Amino acid sequence: MTASIVVKFGGTSVSTKKNIQTIGDVVRRLKDKHPVVVVSALSKVTDLLLSAANSPIKEANEKIEEIRKKHKQLIRELWQDEKSANKVFSFINKQLQLVSQLLKQNNKDKRLLDSIVSHGEIISSYIISQWLTYQNIPSVQIVATEIIVTDNNFGSAEFLEKPTKKQVQKMLFPLIKNSIVPIVTGFIGATKGGKVTTLGRGGSDYSASIIGFALGSAEVQIWTDVDGVFTADPRVVKTARSIPEITFQEASEMAFLGAKVLHPRTMRPVAKAGISVRILNTFNPKNQGTRIVSRKERKSRITAITFKRKVVLLTIKAEQMFMTTGFLAKIFDIFKEANISVDLVSVSEVTVSLTLDMVDNLQDAVKKIDKFSRIVVDQDAAVVSVIGEHIGRYHHAIRNVFSILDKKHIRVKMISFSAQNRNISCVIKSSCWEEAVQALHDELLLGGGK
Structure with missing residues (x-):
């Protein structure tokens, strides 16, 4: 057949x-x-x-x-x-x-x-x-x-x-x-x-x-x-460009971090079978759109800038967690019980910082965590992410992200790196997300600062 x-x-x-x-x-x-x-x-x-x-x-x-x-x-x-x-x-x-x-x-x-x-x-x-x-x-x-x-x-x-x-x-x-x-x-x-x-x-x-x-x-x-997948949300960044080709992994990262791309779950069966996906526009049928593939020719270290304009940043501090086991598991068990998904995580010896989407039942989880640690809830937060295959390997990309945000006087509250080296995510003040997205896109994707 x-x-x-x-x-x-x-x-x-x-x-x-x-x-x-x-x-x-x-x-x-x-x-x-x-x-x-x-x-x-x-x-x-x-x-x-x-x-x-x-x-x-x-x-x-x-x-x-x-x-x-x-x-x-x-x-x-x-x-x-x-x-x-x-x-x-x-x-x-x-x-x-x-x-x-x-x-x-x-x-x-x-x-x-x-x-x-x-x-x-x-x-x-x-x-x-x-x-x-x-x-x-x-x-x-x-x-x-x-x-x-x-x-x-x-x-x-x-x-x-x-x-x-x-x-x-x-x-x-x-x-x-x-x-x-x-x-x-x-x-x-x-x-x-x-x-x-x-x-x-x-x-x-x-x-x-x-x-x-x-x-x-x-x-x-x-x-x-829409004409495929873009380097940023074209409603926010007017200079955003359609991306001819991305990998399933990049598309999944983009979707997870706020972009309007295919849901990662959607792509699992075709990714498993090595079947490519093409995103096309019914209103502009002659446009070539974006092809999502298992592997692509490496042309750019940075693929796109994504954002979540409103998240909750939790900072959990407990000196007793130093050199102990089970502390993180205890925290995540509480979120699991409340059916709350955690997005980004950053850990030091005595502090855990993490981001969540806005949820109605957060207060109950916070009360449980507050019984064994000090917790600060910051609802004035947004996430901007720089997406690209193996981006974590390129120290210039990391340095440039901080430099661009610093020029705009945008303070980074938390930073997180993808375990697969596919994104650098920064938590910033919620009122700064649009300026940050525009600046990162202009410098990294239009200005050649890769």
Whole structure:
């Protein structure tokens, strides 16, 4: 079987006639490469479904009507043929009736929520498959509950490799062989017992990665609303440039440290299989985007500048920890119990400094730690990070980071180095993050200070 290409389109990419026409153009162009299409729900539909599930029945029904109107408007734009349009209208109404029945159960059980929100992708995938067929591109809807087998961690399920691979190949290979384009629902799967699950953050991207892995695809393409991965957030740094190629490891570091890149979990299946990922822009389809690969030709020591504009810096001091064991474990056990993730860590003989995202239950953890140490909570903190393969090996990069921040009179509260030599992260005052990002980007990525 010739290797396929998995092509995923996000919410903005399936929400307008123009963008759906782009999907058709992409599928036609990739026809000889056996495309498999994965789609998200229309933009904002998942949020509306979740909101409906958490609203009184009257408000929930209003949100369902809003979803109905959003889809019907799109269908009117796509089909001039009333018979074809009515067929799609009928499918949408049936799906929303099912949602309304689920909402009457009036509970917030994660299993129920997964069933409710799954209908966003079920509707969008049907629309895309019907429209492509209408455009003489043979295609068929595949609901991923039939091919992606997961555990029962509802709300953020993990796929099970062997049964998923078996089901994906069983259902998709015959379609690919017969030049029929599968249009697969992103974001959802099902347990071995057939219960609907969702894949959590980055779910539709994760679906594409899973399917690419299971098929042994040549490439996975993620079509979104930006021209790939940038050297910094282009909304903050106007001189930010699209990066032609980065490694999976660099992309993971960027995502972990605040950049709007694929979630690291999303990339695991394709990285394991050595399948490249390309980030492309539905609004600018001629742009080459960014290719994410296992290895790249070394051209620059510094890849990007990332930031988290608001974090909590904790400084934990206890003289009794000197030359003792178990102190760090005690701290991290408290955070684990509170389900709080720690980002950066710096340790000396008697002090531990670490950063966390803002969380509601932090105060309880702080009280427990305060019983055996002195703890200072600093909520006026941000993190700026310099990302690059093997960056820690280059003493000039480290020196330049401090020099640039010093010129701007930006004090570094804490510094952390990646264990894999892929980032230098500085904790600074929260009001200084934008100036720091701009200065580091201008000097290190535009000014040649590598």
